[in-house]
Amino acid sequence: GENVEQHPSTLSVQEGDSAVIKCTYSDSASNYFPWYKQELGKGPQLIIDIRSNVGEKKDQRIAVTLNKTAKHFSLHITETQPEDSAVYFCATNSGGSNYKLTFGKGTLLTVNP
Amino acid sequence: GAGVSQTPSNKVTEKGKYVELRCDPISGHTALYWYRQSLGQGPEFLIYFQGTGAADDSGLPNDRFFAVRPEGSVSTLKIQRTERGDSAVYLCASSLSPPLAGGHEQYFGPGTRLTVT
Numbered sequence: 001g002e003n004v005e006q007h008p009s010t011l012s013v014q015e016g017d018s019a020v021i022k023c024t025y026s027d028s029a030s031n032y033f034p035w036y037k038q039e040l041g042k043g044p045q046l047i048i049d050i051r052s053n054v055g056e057k058k059d060q061r062i063a064v065t066l067n068k069t070a071k072h073f074s075l076h077i078t079e080t081q082p083e084d085s086a087v088y089f090c091a092t093n094s095g096g097s098n099y100k101l102t103f104g105k106g107t108l109l110t111v112n113p
Numbered sequence: 114g115a116g117v118s119q120t121p122s123n124k125v126t127e128k129g130k131y132v133e134l135r136c137d138p139i140s141g142h143t144a145l146y147w148y149r150q151s152l153g154q155g156p157e158f159l160i161y162f163q164g165t166g167a168a169d170d171s172g173l174p175n176d177r178f179f180a181v182r183p184e185g186s187v188s189t190l191k192i193q194r195t196e197r198g199d200s201a202v203y204l205c206a207s208s209l210s211p212p213l214a215g216g217h218e219q220y221f222g223p224g225t226r227l228t229v230t
Contacts, residue, residue, distance in 0.1 A: 004155075034218070036221070043222050044204070099144065106155055
């Protein structure tokens with residue numbers, strides 16, 4: 001089945017710096033790549049997603065890049081703020097499924113004021 | 114508008130007992146999903162409903178787990194003869210239907226934290 005590797009597992013940055021989280025996947029049929037933010041005690045919140053027909057997508061301070069040849073995609077957060085502190089998960093649709101998501105293990109991002 | 118809601122938020126039960134976890138999806142979302150999240154891990158797929166029917170239950174770990182969605186809206190995840198290894202956060206998500214080719218945005222509820230003692 002699909003395997004999603006996410007790194008780093010923890011990331012600490014100073015407020016205002018950029019943060020980058022990377023994921024690799026194994027199934028070449030995957031074509032949907034969402035990123036979720038999860039705060040303590042809450043469910044995952046969709047923050048951005050990308051489909052395989054584009055290589056990059058940006059939404060204000062957040063961007064995602066996709067390299068289908070290398071089977072990896074990354075989340076970029078610029079001008080980080082303390083409220084960006086959370087666990088971030090990448091995911092992809094297993095086997096090109098329309099519904100089944102496989103998640104990475106998460107990255108704990110800490111933004112220090 | 115209202116998001117996905119789940120009740121209870123926390124459930125503590127003794128080993129061997131039966132539990133039910135409830136999910137109310139976003140209004141108008143006919144696709145519903147259950148995931149399980151263990152400590153320090155990402156969510157793992159359990160089951161997917163399209164309307165009233167379970168279109169894919171391949172993620173259910175064994176036959177102690179069962180889910181229903183009788184009217185195509187609210188869903189209940191049922192766990193029989195609970196074991197300590199069932200302790201986790203159970204997440205529900207919903208999305209517009211039918212899912213677009215390549216997947217559609219899934220919106221998660223806050224989860225139910227199940228603890229089996």
